[in-house]
Amino acid sequence: CEGAGYDTVLVETVGVGQSEFAVADMVDMFVLLIPPAGGDELQGIKRGIIEMADLVVVTKSDGDLLVPARRIQTEYTSALKLLHKKSTTWIPKVVRISSQTGEGVPELWARMEAFRAATLGAGELQARRRAQQRVWMWSLIREDVLGRFRRHPAVRRELPRLEDAVTRGAVSPGLAADLLLDAFSFSSSSSAASST
Numbered sequence: 001c002e003g004a005g006y007d008t009v010l011v012e013t014v015g016v017g018q019s020e021f022a023v024a025d026m027v028d029m030f031v032l033l034i035p036p037a038g039g040d041e042l043q044g045i046k047r048g049i050i051e052m053a054d055l056v057v058v059t060k061s062d063g064d065l066l067v068p069a070r071r072i073q074t075e076y077t078s079a080l081k082l083l084h085k086k087s088t089t090w091i092p093k094v095v096r097i098s099s100q101t102g103e104g105v106p107e108l109w110a111r112m113e114a115f116r117a118a119t120l121g122a123g124e125l126q127a128r129r130r131a132q133q134r135v136w137m138w139s140l141i142r143e144d145v146l147g148r149f150r151r152h153p154a155v156r157r158e159l160p161r162l163e164d165a166v167t168r169g170a171v172s173p174g175l176a177a178d179l180l181l182d183a184f185s186f187s188s189s190s191s192a193a194s195s196t
Contacts, residue, residue: 024052025135028125029115031055034076036068050076051083053092055111061096061104069096089122090115154183 011027013020024030032053050056056076061069076094085091093111097104119125149155158180165171171179 020049020052025132025139028119028128029054029112031057031112033057033059034072035059036061036065036072050079051086053080054087054090054115055092055108056080056094057108058094058096060098062098062100087119087124089118089124149180149184152184154186155180158183 011023013023030052036058058069058072073094073096080092095104095108095111097108162176162179166173166176
């Protein structure tokens with residue numbers, strides 16, 4: 001993003017799921033937005049996502065939701081104290097904001113700037129980016145290998161039959177995977193050996 005001339009880019013995902021884990025491997029700061037809901041909010045959020053958060057923001061902290069927002073802020077502040085720290089220079093915080101009143105927005109931006117200053121000054125931001133590059137390299141390798149696997153003639157030939165057998169319970173998923181991997185490996189090694 002910096003190469004394109006942007007110093008701030010916001011990446012939003014659509015809920016609690018795998019996309020958050022992928023996004024965490026591409027951003028400098030992972031901010032978890034939590035609306036004040038009816039109850040048991042901590043139970044409904046995956047622990048791993050909370051552990052990834054560098055900042056937790058309780059949204060809609062106004063009107064009838066002000067009291068629940070304060071309660072959620074307290075619950076998340078307590079929960080963060082119990083989780084493994086991923087940074088030696090930054091302790092995740094929980095802030096409340098309201099887009100209607102603007103309350104908390106300046107504090108939110110100040111926390112974001114403080115995070116950047118702390119992690120950049122300690123070299124953690126640079127280390128995070130290097131680790132993210134490694135994660136993305138392996139992600140691209142997995143994606144390419146899976147694509148090659150799925151396009152492989154022997155796999156394409158066997159896949160419909162084995163998927164059907166797994167669905168019917170005639171073959172275990174592990175056995176089907178082994179058979180497909182063997183077909184892929186055998187055909188790949190045979191064609192490599194014949195080309196030498």
